[in-house]
Amino acid sequence: MTVSSVQSSEKPVEHIDSITVRFAGDSGDGMQLAGTQLTNTSAIFGNDISTLPDFPAEIRAPAGSLAGVSGFQIHFSEQRIHTPGDGCDALVAMNPAALKTNVQDLAIGGALIVNDDAFNKSNLAKAGYDENPLENESLSKYRLFRVKIDTLTTEAAKDTGLGNKAILRTKNFFALGLTYWMYGRPLESTFEWIEKKFSKVPAVAEANTKALKAGYYYGETTESFAVRYQINRASIPAGKYRKITGNEAVAIGLAAAAKLADKPLNYCTYPITPATDILHELARYQNYNITTFQAEDEIAAMCAAIGASFAGTLAATGTSGPGLCLKAEALGLAVMTELPVVVVNVQRGGPSTGLPTKTEQADLLQALYGRNGECPVAILAPATPSDCFDMTLEAFRIAMRYMTPVILLSDGYLANGAEPWQIPTVENLPDLHKSHPAANGNAFEPYARDERLARPWAVPGTKGLQHRVGGLEKANVTGNVSYDPHNHEAMIKLRADKIAGIASDIPPLKVEGAEDGELLVLGWGSTYGAIVSAVENARKNGKSVACAHLRYLNPFPANLEQVLKAHKKILIPEMNMGQLLLKIRGDFLIPAIGYSKVQGKPFRISEIEEKIDEVLKG
Amino acid sequence: MAVEIEVKQFTAKEYASDQDVRWCPGCGDYSILSQVKKVLADLKIAKQNLVFVSGIGCSSRFPYYIDSYGVHSIHGRAPAIATGIKIARPDLDVWLVTGDGDGLSIGGNHLLHAIRRNVDINILLFNNRIYGLTKGQYSPTSELGKKTKSSPGGSVDFPLQPLSVAIGAEATFVARAHDVNIKHLGSMLHRAAAHMGTSFVEIYQNCNIFNDKAFAYATGKETRDDTSIVLEHGRPLIFGKNRDKGIRLNGLAPEIVELGNGIKEDDLLFHDEKAPQPTLAYMLSRMYHPQFPEPIGVFRAIEKPTYEGLLHEQIKHTIETKGVGSLDTLLNSGDTWVVN
Ligand code: SF4
Numbered sequence: 001m002t003v004s005s006v007q008s009s010e011k012p013v014e015h016i017d018s019i020t021v022r023f024a025g026d027s028g029d030g031m032q033l034a035g036t037q038l039t040n041t042s043a044i045f046g047n048d049i050s051t052l053p054d055f056p057a058e059i060r061a062p063a064g065s066l067a068g069v070s071g072f073q074i075h076f077s078e079q080r081i082h083t084p085g086d087g088c089d090a091l092v093a094m095n096p097a098a099l100k101t102n103v104q105d106l107a108i109g110g111a112l113i114v115n116d117d118a119f120n121k122s123n124l125a126k127a128g129y130d131e132n133p134l135e136n137e138s139l140s141k142y143r144l145f146r147v148k149i150d151t152l153t154t155e156a157a158k159d160t161g162l163g164n165k166a167i168l169r170t171k172n173f174f175a176l177g178l179t180y181w182m183y184g185r186p187l188e189s190t191f192e193w194i195e196k197k198f199s200k201v202p203a204v205a206e207a208n209t210k211a212l213k214a215g216y217y218y219g220e221t222t223e224s225f226a227v228r229y230q231i232n233r234a235s236i237p238a239g240k241y242r243k244i245t246g247n248e249a250v251a252i253g254l255a256a257a258a259k260l261a262d263k264p265l266n267y268c269t270y271p272i273t274p275a276t277d278i279l280h281e282l283a284r285y286q287n288y289n290i291t292t293f294q295a296e297d298e299i300a301a302m303c304a305a306i307g308a309s310f311a312g313t314l315a316a317t318g319t320s321g322p323g324l325c326l327k328a329e330a331l332g333l334a335v336m337t338e339l340p341v342v343v344v345n346v347q348r349g350g351p352s353t354g355l356p357t358k359t360e361q362a363d364l365l366q367a368l369y370g371r372n373g374e375c376p377v378a379i380l381a382p383a384t385p386s387d388c389f390d391m392t393l394e395a396f397r398i399a400m401r402y403m404t405p406v407i408l409l410s411d412g413y414l415a416n417g418a419e420p421w422q423i424p425t426v427e428n429l430p431d432l433h434k435s436h437p438a439a440n441g442n443a444f445e446p447y448a449r450d451e452r453l454a455r456p457w458a459v460p461g462t463k464g465l466q467h468r469v470g471g472l473e474k475a476n477v478t479g480n481v482s483y484d485p486h487n488h489e490a491m492i493k494l495r496a497d498k499i500a501g502i503a504s505d506i507p508p509l510k511v512e513g514a515e516d517g518e519l520l521v522l523g524w525g526s527t528y529g530a531i532v533s534a535v536e537n538a539r540k541n542g543k544s545v546a547c548a549h550l551r552y553l554n555p556f557p558a559n560l561e562q563v564l565k566a567h568k569k570i571l572i573p574e575m576n577m578g579q580l581l582l583k584i585r586g587d588f589l590i591p592a593i594g595y596s597k598v599q600g601k602p603f604r605i606s607e608i609e610e611k612i613d614e615v616l617k618g
Numbered sequence: 619m620a621v622e623i624e625v626k627q628f629t630a631k632e633y634a635s636d637q638d639v640r641w642c643p644g645c646g647d648y649s650i651l652s653q654v655k656k657v658l659a660d661l662k663i664a665k666q667n668l669v670f671v672s673g674i675g676c677s678s679r680f681p682y683y684i685d686s687y688g689v690h691s692i693h694g695r696a697p698a699i700a701t702g703i704k705i706a707r708p709d710l711d712v713w714l715v716t717g718d719g720d721g722l723s724i725g726g727n728h729l730l731h732a733i734r735r736n737v738d739i740n741i742l743l744f745n746n747r748i749y750g751l752t753k754g755q756y757s758p759t760s761e762l763g764k765k766t767k768s769s770p771g772g773s774v775d776f777p778l779q780p781l782s783v784a785i786g787a788e789a790t791f792v793a794r795a796h797d798v799n800i801k802h803l804g805s806m807l808h809r810a811a812a813h814m815g816t817s818f819v820e821i822y823q824n825c826n827i828f829n830d831k832a833f834a835y836a837t838g839k840e841t842r843d844d845t846s847i848v849l850e851h852g853r854p855l856i857f858g859k860n861r862d863k864g865i866r867l868n869g870l871a872p873e874i875v876e877l878g879n880g881i882k883e884d885d886l887l888f889h890d891e892k893a894p895q896p897t898l899a900y901m902l903s904r905m906y907h908p909q910f911p912e913p914i915g916v917f918r919a920i921e922k923p924t925y926e927g928l929l930h931e932q933i934k935h936t937i938e939t940k941g942v943g944s945l946d947t948l949l950n951s952g953d954t955w956v957v958n
Contacts (some may be wrong), residue, residue: 300698309703470690
């Protein structure tokens with residue numbers, strides 16, 4: 001049967017403008033893969049997309065257990081969207097545990113597709129169900145579809161020559177096929193993916209293809225599925241796109257920075273969730289003159305990056321919260337030696353080991369102040385997964401121009417969430433070339449300053465510029481060790497002024513909405529999507545609300561104070577206990593209002609909308 | 619080590635920086651500094667290709683006194699910084715100066731891993747068996763029972779042997795020298811500089827302020843021939859003022875024997891620094907005063923690829939097979955689609 005005939009349908013089609021689908025199952029059920037395929041297909045189809053995977057902390061928690069549930073949510077739309085959706089409109093639950101942990105996020109009246117075969121006594125018990133929820137009234141507010149996914153998959157792929165266990169591994173494709181039918185998705189790109197992925201094991205390719213088709217036909221032929229939905233292409237700016245996660249964008253940004261600076265990149269790191277994918281990605285780019293160094297620990301990773309920077313190459317390290325603690329001392333050394341190093345911190349739930357796979361924004365104060373002494377560094381925070389690319393380039397631009405370490409604050413939500421990215425053209429990317437001094441006959445002054453207060457980056461191998469750097473206080477200009485009290489104070493001020501001066505070199509803060517309205521919602525980092533959507537909705541309802549998103553946290557954009565003072569009220573939603581809030585109140589002496597969420601989960605749009613209402617009323 | 623040779627030859631003195639040396643008068647560090655400068659001059663190493671890296675401690679002041687590039691870093695982390703430098707720039711000649719506290723206590727982890735990776739750096743560990751800079755606390759190499767300000771009742775910390783640690787970490791070059799035996803020290807530094815891979819040299823260094831004469835047994839004119847044994851590759855282990863004593867293997871353990879009375883040189887243990895297994899080197903590293911004469915010289919010198927060598931070979935190979943990556947390809951990788 002040809003693909004195109006697969007797509008014709010007898011059933012009525014209902015038009016909707018957006019849909020959010022969540023796949024949930026055991027971590028071994030291939031839910032991430034199913035979600036990724038639906039994402040890719042929808043992106044290629046031309047929808048705007050936003051996705052959010054939800055991994056269990058344990059790689060292989062016991063099968064069927066609540067701790068082992070892995071989820072993947074995808075929001076696709078014919079409108080511009082900014083988040084993966086608050087809850088979901090359709091839920092695919094592969095077992096009772098997946099149902100139990102996810103059903104509360106399903107919209108009332110939403111489609112609930114369950115793998116009926118998995119609702120046996122033992123799985124029900126593992127999920128803590130006393131009786132089968134499919135048999136009682138507990139799910140009556142949803143449109144429940146009981147599908148024997150195991151049985152149907154086994155039947156579909158029985159002629160492939162694979163064993164039963166191997167066949168059952170393709171059941172995610174059955175579920176995927178069913179969603180393809182429901183939402184009118186073309187199958188081609190997934191067929192192609194299967195062919196490529198399993199080219200060495202044709203039987204597996206065949207089984208997956210058959211499962212996908214079987215799921216699709218199941219929707220078409222069974223009576224229980226009465227309608228299918230149509231979501232048209234979104235009107236997004238013309239151009240070439242790819243799907244990108246925050247971690248991919250950081251990795252590509254680092255590699256691009258090396259190209260744009262025409263220098264090798266040394267990425268020195270230690271594996272830590274959720275930053276490790278940056279290492280995996282970069283390790284594949286050796287032909288871009290990139291070395292990845294998997295150090296013995298976080299401290300060594302930071303120190304090796306400092307060594308690589310001293311040696312004249314681009315140096316970066318990546319980590320998550322606990323790793324940033326370990327890097328703190330060496331970050332101080334990078335501040336003292338005034339060397340360019342980019343530190344990517346993919347924040348996760350803390351303190352301590354905390355919630356490694358969940359998101360949080362609670363390292364802002366650590367990034368700002370978590371070192372001994374007066375130790376300022378530049379801090380940037382991307383707002384969306386694709387913004388991670390731009391801000392990584394920006395981090396290197398600032399690091400080299402100002403000879404300073406720069407912390408890039410990403411988080412688990414940005415790192416693993418995906419969105420379409422309009423691929424930039426090379427000509428539009430910034431020039432990151434940086435010149436190094438050569439001997440000019442005079443005594444070399446390693447701590448002399450340019451107009452931006454940056455010192456020269458003299459590279460070993462350059463004749464006549466031999467010099468020593470280190471953690472002891474330096475005399476300005478000569479760079480010699482100095483215990484002089486006035487020099488120390490002058491150097492502290494100088495290091496602070498250098499970082500503060502970056503404010504004149506970054507774009508002003510943009511306000512979306514009324515420039516001088518009743519309320520400004522101020523955010524930073526990954527809360528962008530939820531804030532912007534909530535503010536858009538509030539404005540549609542006639543409320544005087546604007547929002548502004550800080551991508552530069554140290555220094556702040558020069559116009560921040562002006563923006564803040566133009567609004568009567570300031571609301572700051574953060575996935576922490578009010579860290580930006582503390583800084584804003586302290587710096588500008590204004591009674592900004594905080595809104596905290598620290599559940600390891602991003603804000604829902606509705607939560608921020610409700611808070612906006614509350615603040616406007618209050 | 620493939621470093622550029624300076625056309626203009628500098629004298630040892632000319633490798634000195636313009637900074638005043640600030641160690642206590644009489645400190646063993648002075649003689650090590652002058653031997654290092656001499657070796658650099660002998661090898662005609664271009665100053666601009668030299669990098670000295672250190673951590674924190676008396677010995678870690680070292681980079682300030684050499685007219686080279688240098689990083690006086692943070693406590694214990696010098697091996698990681700040196701590794702970063704070497705990964706980025708394998709062409710540079712990197713030396714690392716550390717001490718028993720810096721290298722074996724706070725920085726033990728990094729030291730271990732730099733050695734394990736066989737990064738081509740020369741590590742000089744000044745062992746004075748005390749914390750000098752913080753004014754006299756026992757260190758990881760201080761003897762059990764050592765009375766110091768932090769151990770008035772005597773230390774209850776068992777010491778470790780720097781060379782045993784290095785050998786356990788798969789070191790490819792391991793040597794020991796004394797600060798006052800300058801000729802021997804110079805030759806060890808020469809050997810270390812010539813070795814491709816991590817060279818680890820333990821230097822017994824007298825801290826005349828906080829642990830004076832800690833190595834008097836090994837350096838004193840009267841005692842040194844009986845308390846030290848000079849290792850020479852392919853030669854039997856003979857020592858003593860009259861060279862009449864030797865080390866013989868009894869089962870798996872060394873024993874001291876007197877030559878004569880039927881015991882010939884051929885019966886003695888012969889040194890083999892190139893032995894592929896580290897067993898002999900390890901055994902020698904376990905010979906302590908006063909039970910045994912303590913060996914000085916090269917314990918182990920074997921060939922093995924370096925970390926940065928393998929890494930850059932891999933990169934070269936990847937570039938050869940895949941071609942130099944273009945920015946355009948990078949940006950356009952993965953599934954792409956066009957919106958009209
Ligand atoms: S305290 Fe000891 S090791 Fe330190 S400089 Fe003085 S004599 Fe040398």
